[in-house]
Amino acid sequence: MPDSQSKRNAQKARQKLGSEYYERLRAEAKAPYRGLRKFIYFGVGASGLIGAVVFLSQTLAGRDVSSALPNFALQLGVFALALWLFRLENKAEGKQK
Template identity: 35%
Template structure:
């Protein structure tokens, strides 16, 4: 009385499981990328406020923040779900 496993699995569940097998931990990765983008953006905003108040902002620190924002923003962008029309 063996049943065909392909027929006994809900098609939606099967689709989700196959998508997870292709890109494991996508939700966790995207949450991490989003948190890092937010952190870099907050750091850049803090530096901008300090600069607008007349304080000196080191150009190296500014480049690090801009680089981090660009890098993590690109990682968030490249990790998007490309199947959504």
């Protein structure tokens, strides 16, 4: 019976590795690269926020407003998208646990 054999092997592995470490491995197997995706979302969001601050300051200073305003809106959109994806990832991680 391969089903009962695989269950016994999983139990042996769990005992050998420790239950906490085993659960982390299972979570990584269910959602690979979650930590990497969250890191990328954080980096892109930070970049968008910094860009938004730069273009907002250009707009407030009155320098090249015709091009700074669309760029400001784009940077806000990038930040909002990264924030939404990060929250979506956190929500999926919460459901998995």
